[in-house]
Amino acid sequence: MKLLxxxxxxxxxxxxxxxxxxxxxxxxxxxxxxxxxxxxxxEGNPSNSSKGKYLRPLFCLxxxxxxxxxxxxxxxxxxxLELTHRTSLIFDDIQDKGKERNNQPTVxxxxxxxxxxxxxxxxxxxxxxxxxxxxxxxxxxxKVLGIQSVLENAVIDxxx
Numbered sequence: 595m596k597l598l599x600x601x602x603x604x605x606x607x608x609x610x611x612x613x614x615x616x617x618x619x620x621x622x623x624x625x626x627x628x629x630x631x632x633x634x635x636x637e638g639n640p641s642n643s644s645k646g647k648y649l650r651p652l653f654c655l656x657x658x659x660x661x662x663x664x665x666x667x668x669x670x671x672x673x674x675l676e677l678t679h680r681t682s683l684i685f686d687d688i689q690d691k692g693k694e695r696n697n698q699p700t701v702x703x704x705x706x707x708x709x710x711x712x713x714x715x716x717x718x719x720x721x722x723x724x725x726x727x728x729x730x731x732x733x734x735x736x737k738v739l740g741i742q743s744v745l746e747n748a749v750i751d752x753x754x
Contacts, residue, residue, distance in 0.1 A: 598652055601665065601672075606644050606650040608673040609633075612724055626713035627720070630680060630701050645696035650675040657691075670727035671741060677721035678749060714747035721745075 604613040627637040632645030634740050651672030655665040686692070688707050694700060702710035725745065728738045 597659075598656070601652050601655040602648050604669050605648055605655070605672050605676060606667070607726070608669050608727075609644075609676060610726075612673060612677070612720055623629055623713050623716040625744075626705055626709065627717050629698075629704070630684060630713065630717070632696065632698075636699075636704055646676070648676055664704070667728070667731045667733060670724050673695070674721045674724040674726075674745060677717055678745060681714050681721060682752065684710055684717065705737050719727050734747065741744045 609623055609723070610629060610633060610732040613624065613631060614633050621638065625634060625636075628634040628644075629636055632641060634641050654675055655668055659665045683695065684701050687695060688702045688710050690705070691698055693703040701713050705713070722742065723724040723747075725742050726740055728741070729735060
């Protein structure tokens with residue numbers, strides 16, 4: 595359990611680095627996406643209560659460790675998985691007209707469907723950019739492109 599808590603903490607740090615750091619005050623789409631993640635309130639004021647269980651990133655990092663890899667090196671990939679999942683939740687809430695998620699109003703219920711679509715697309719871009727952070731951790735570019743291809747194909751499969 596301690597290992598998983600450590601993984602969860604590292605993934606959240608990475609997500610905050612991607613979505614929040616250097617964006618103070620949070621404006622527009624940055625606010626919507628940080629709000630969706632639980633990193634700020636509707637006005638963009640910082641919050642320490644992240645939302646979600648981070649199951650996909652925890653599975654990613656646990657598999658990496660179990661197969662003898664360095665989980666620290668895989669943190670950006672784990673973050674990309676979470677961002678991709680959260681993107682799907684924004685669109686799911688719009689389709690289902692879900693007004694609440696994780697005990698707070700959804701992005702579309704707060705800013706409207708049009709802005710929620712924009713926020714979802716922006717979050718999807720952040721997920722792809724997160725994968726490129728793997729190169730900072732010495733993952734070869736060819737491998738990063740392969741990982742990106744796997745993720746893109748999984749997203750396409752979800753849409754069918």
